[in-house]
Amino acid sequence: MNSAAKASPWWTPSVHADRRPFLIGRNAIQAAMRGFFAREDFIEVDTQVLQISPGNEAHLHAFATEAVTTDGQRAPFYLHTSPEFACKKLLAAGEQRISCFAHVYRNRERGPLHHPEFTMLEWYRAGESYESLMMDCVRILALAAETAKTDRLVYRSRESDPFAGPERLSVAEAFERHAGIDLLASVAADGSTDREHLAAELRRVGMRVAEDDGWADLFSRVLVEKIEPHLGFGRITILDEYPVSEAALARPSARDPRVAERFEVYACGVELANGFGELTNAAEQKRRFEIEMAEKMRVYGETYPIDEDFLAALSSMPEASGIALGFDRLVMLATGASRVDQVLWAPVAEYGR
DSSP states (O other): OOOSOBOOOTTSHHHHHHHHHHHHHHHHHHHHHHHHHHHTTOEEOOOOSEESOOOOOTTOOOEEEEEEOTTSOEEEEEEOSOSHHHHHHHHHHTOSEEEEEEEEEOTTOOBTTBOSEEEEEEEEEETOOHHHHHHHHHHHHHHHHHHTTOSOEEETTEEEETTSOOEEEEHHHHHHHHHOOOGGGGBOTTSOBOHHHHHHHHHHTTOOOOTTOOHHHHHHHHIIIIIGGGTTSEEOEEEEOOBGGGOTTBOBOSSOTTBBSEEEEEETTEEEEEEEEBOOOHHHHHHHHHHHHHHHHHHHSOOOOOOHHHHHHHTTOOSEEEEEEEHHHHHHHHHTOSSGGGGOSSOOOBOOO
């Protein structure tokens, strides 16, 4: 296998000329977003990329590096997969409303909607509900379209009206509507899951089940194959109340302990944002991270350290809500680009085969 980087034509004048309208649109949308947050009294922060831990979700993959001291000692570091840990430390330090445009890095990801380095827009509201973030998203998507002088978000001929009222749908409702599966019948009151029950449900509706599939694998298969293809058409969809086992950084819902205050925003079948009512219980957060890292070791044979400094900060972090939005994807949908690299000023060179 040839793992060398391949030559890329993004910098040639003719290719750049084709991409330039998308890039100018990107700049305009980013300026509009900054204006939005300034009007809402947010402080824009700039977080460090190097982290002791890149995040502790089983299926996120980081780029590894190392620090070398003046006397030659070496210590492992990672490029962050999100500015989340740093932003929450700033909330613990006393900030109330913060926003952040961060370059983030995720390995094993490349395609029309994925790039190994991309821009994440995150923002946090201390002392406010996660529903406030849903309303932020509705306004931000409309602002992006307005700035791009369009009345539709578009991806591969699929359209969504960002000015229409959003659809709000729980994950359990989506499983019932689009797959005919009673999801919460396989989730106990303490959040534990019943793999055999969910596997039987998948078999009943004719879906594939492998012997080594865990409950999370089965959940993801239904979500990807049966549900996501129906979300965000005609209008934005807010997919809400994920099972607690699928929301490692979110607090449980006061309404139903089986689900968490986690939602995702979809337009044109594309996931744009992932928001939480933030978990602030350090002991529970550590327990969840350990579960995630055990799953990562099972599936991928590797694990990442847990950031004890982050856990310490959680102990003094106020109740808050936070969200991450894939800024490049939003620019794609607002400008009509068909691939994420069309809206990046300088894409990462191709590598691999």
